Amino acid sequence: MRRLLNVRPRGGGRLLLGLLPLLAVALLYLGASTARHIENPRDKILPTPAAMVVAMIDMAKVDPMTGRVPLFEDTGASLRRLTVALVIATSITLVFGLALGLLPIVRAGFGPLVAAIAVIPPIAVLPILFIVFGLGETAKITLIVFGVTPFMVRDLAAHVTAIPEEQIVKAQSLGASTWQTALQVALPQALPRLIDSVRLSLGPAWVFLISAEAIAADVGLGYRIFLVRRYLAMDIILPYVAWISLLAVIMDLLLVQVSRRAFRWAHPLRDR
Amino acid sequence: MAQVLTMPPRPAALLSFEEVWVEYGDKVVLERVSLQIAPQSFVSIVGPSGAGKSTFLRLITGQEQPTRGRVLMDGAPACDEPGPERGVVFQRYSVFPHLSALDNVAFGLNCAGSPLLGRLFGARRRAVREEAAAMLEAVGLQDAREIYPSQMSGGMQQRLAIAQALVRHPRVLLLDEPFGALDPGIRLDMHELILGLWQRHTLTILMVTHDIKEAFKLGTRVLAFDKRRRDPQAPHRYGATAVYDFLLDRKSPLGVLSEMEAVQDIVGIAPSFDVPL
Numbered sequence: 399m400r401r402l403l404n405v406r407p408r409g410g411g412r413l414l415l416g417l418l419p420l421l422a423v424a425l426l427y428l429g430a431s432t433a434r435h436i437e438n439p440r441d442k443i444l445p446t447p448a449a450m451v452v453a454m455i456d457m458a459k460v461d462p463m464t465g466r467v468p469l470f471e472d473t474g475a476s477l478r479r480l481t482v483a484l485v486i487a488t489s490i491t492l493v494f495g496l497a498l499g500l501l502p503i504v505r506a507g508f509g510p511l512v513a514a515i516a517v518i519p520p521i522a523v524l525p526i527l528f529i530v531f532g533l534g535e536t537a538k539i540t541l542i543v544f545g546v547t548p549f550m551v552r553d554l555a556a557h558v559t560a561i562p563e564e565q566i567v568k569a570q571s572l573g574a575s576t577w578q579t580a581l582q583v584a585l586p587q588a589l590p591r592l593i594d595s596v597r598l599s600l601g602p603a604w605v606f607l608i609s610a611e612a613i614a615a616d617v618g619l620g621y622r623i624f625l626v627r628r629y630l631a632m633d634i635i636l637p638y639v640a641w642i643s644l645l646a647v648i649m650d651l652l653l654v655q656v657s658r659r660a661f662r663w664a665h666p667l668r669d670r
Numbered sequence: 671m672a673q674v675l676t677m678p679p680r681p682a683a684l685l686s687f688e689e690v691w692v693e694y695g696d697k698v699v700l701e702r703v704s705l706q707i708a709p710q711s712f713v714s715i716v717g718p719s720g721a722g723k724s725t726f727l728r729l730i731t732g733q734e735q736p737t738r739g740r741v742l743m744d745g746a747p748a749c750d751e752p753g754p755e756r757g758v759v760f761q762r763y764s765v766f767p768h769l770s771a772l773d774n775v776a777f778g779l780n781c782a783g784s785p786l787l788g789r790l791f792g793a794r795r796r797a798v799r800e801e802a803a804a805m806l807e808a809v810g811l812q813d814a815r816e817i818y819p820s821q822m823s824g825g826m827q828q829r830l831a832i833a834q835a836l837v838r839h840p841r842v843l844l845l846d847e848p849f850g851a852l853d854p855g856i857r858l859d860m861h862e863l864i865l866g867l868w869q870r871h872t873l874t875i876l877m878v879t880h881d882i883k884e885a886f887k888l889g890t891r892v893l894a895f896d897k898r899r900r901d902p903q904a905p906h907r908y909g910a911t912a913v914y915d916f917l918l919d920r921k922s923p924l925g926v927l928s929e930m931e932a933v934q935d936i937v938g939i940a941p942s943f944d945v946p947l
């Protein structure tokens with residue numbers, strides 16, 4: 399008998415193994431939902447799949463009052479906020495993470511500040527953002543940026559600091575200036591890590607987005623969930639949550655693909 | 671035919687160490703190192719682990735500054751940070767993992783040619799790639815141009831590191847246990863390679879090694895670092911220095927054998943000269 403450590407599922411077996419728990423959860427839900435509906439056919443807490451489909455078809459139809467499709471509107475608004483925020487966070491991270499990781503003088507100057515910012519709970523800052531930026535898009539985007547950037551900066555700085563000293567010395571002994579070392583040695587090695595760091599930040603970014611939308615918004619996935627909560631509309635909330643998860647998974651997969659394609663050297667052929 | 675009667679002038683020292691000390695807090699690593707390194711010499715450096723061999727090289731690369739004394743290159747203090755006239759090859763992490771073999775070698779040329787971007791375009795790019803390819807060929811890596819270091823064996827990586835360092839034509843090449851991680855067969859190949867490059871490029875090489883045979887086979891001069899005196903109560907209070915300095919005369923292999931034994935004593939069983947104070 400092989401050690402459990404060495405049993406590696408491949409191909410179809412692996413897919414099946416991944417699907418089983420998902421199927422189990424779905425079955426569990428179906429059972430609970432059916433049980434509740436036998437007791438009370440008008441149960442709203444665990445809607446049947448059919449009810450959810452009906453509710454979602456409604457959400458994907460043009461609303462005669464506004465002439466718009468709520469599902470698409472919400473998705474578009476949320477994705478726009480998320481993307482803008484992540485692009486800003488990534489740009490800040492690139493500059494500050496590289497500088498902090500590569501230059502001892504910047505580390506000495508700004509390291510403590512970044513460490514201090516990182517321990518502030520972002521949600522606690524939300525009221526300040528609403529006061530300063532009003533209730534519009536800026537405050538929501540700023541919250542996400544504020545929430546994920548300190549982590550990303552510190553992660554990237556740590557990664558750049560961990561580039562072996564030998565490499566940095568080698569670059570200089572080949573005549574590279576500080577700028578050339580940053581551009582040709584540190585930056586390329588930081589990029590795959592930056593993508594990983596964005597992937598890890600996707601979860602928190604969604605949390606901050608939905609929090610901001612729940613408090614002040616008139617469109618967005620988080621806004622919709624908190625709006626229909628008043629009517630106990632689980633038949634909308636549950637599919638919306640599933641939809642958000644699906645979006646998050648797709649973004650994650652896209653980032654992995656980008657990293658695989660663009661940074662072949664960082665992905666050795668055999669992944670454990 | 672006029673006979674040249676005067677001796678040719680002795681070549682001035684390329685590197686000189688003047689009473690150099692290196693200390694970390696109250697730990698003395700190197701003490702009173704005074705040495706001259708002649709151009710085009712191949713200096714092998716041996717010594718027990720922790721004797722300060724790497725520290726000695728780091729003084730030349732500019733990674734380390736002497737606590738006391740001076741390190742001079744061509745008679746001028748020039749070693750306060752790494753520069754292209756001093757090439758280095760370390761035991762590990764010497765090549766850039768994100769660049770193909772060819773780009774690793776082209777790195778130095780790109781840096782010289784393009785201060786702003788560190789990369790070249792058009793005809794200059796082609797010229798650089800040709801030069802880099804020629805250098806790869808010189809170390810026997812002509813078939814590995816597009817391969818990344820992670821796909822190379824240890825020996826290939828060290829060949830690449832040497833090619834990368836030589837492309838800027840350094841005056842001094844510093845090797846810190848460059849073949850330490852290679853198996854004996856590959857080592858022999860590397861010896862031939864490095865001797866050939868040393869002669870062809872009229873290099874000055876300083877190489878740290880743990881292998882005494884290797885030191886005597888390759889070097890024109892062998893230095894052994896060790897502590898000259900020891901304090902059993904506070905071993906860190908005394909630093910190491912070059913306790914043995916031998917200019918190899920290739921005509922007397924018998925002499926070399928006894929010399930190797932002498933060095934074996936230094937490196938293997940450390941002599942203990944307890945100093946009564």
Ligand SMILES: Nc1ncnc2c1ncn2[C@@H]1O[C@H](COP(=O)(O)OP(=O)(O)OP(=O)(O)O)[C@@H](O)[C@H]1O
Nearest residue numbers: 694697699717718719720721722723724725726878
């Ligand atoms: N940053 C540091 N702080 C304190 N001590 C240090 C530092 N760097 C090196 N040393 C000490 O300096 C001494 C010499 O180190 P060095 O790396 O030069 O030895 P070495 O001769 O190259 O050894 P090895 O053969 O194991 O590579 C060691 O005793 C080490 O503990």
Ligand SMILES: [Mg+2]
Nearest residue numbers: 723724725846
């Ligand atoms: Mg060493």
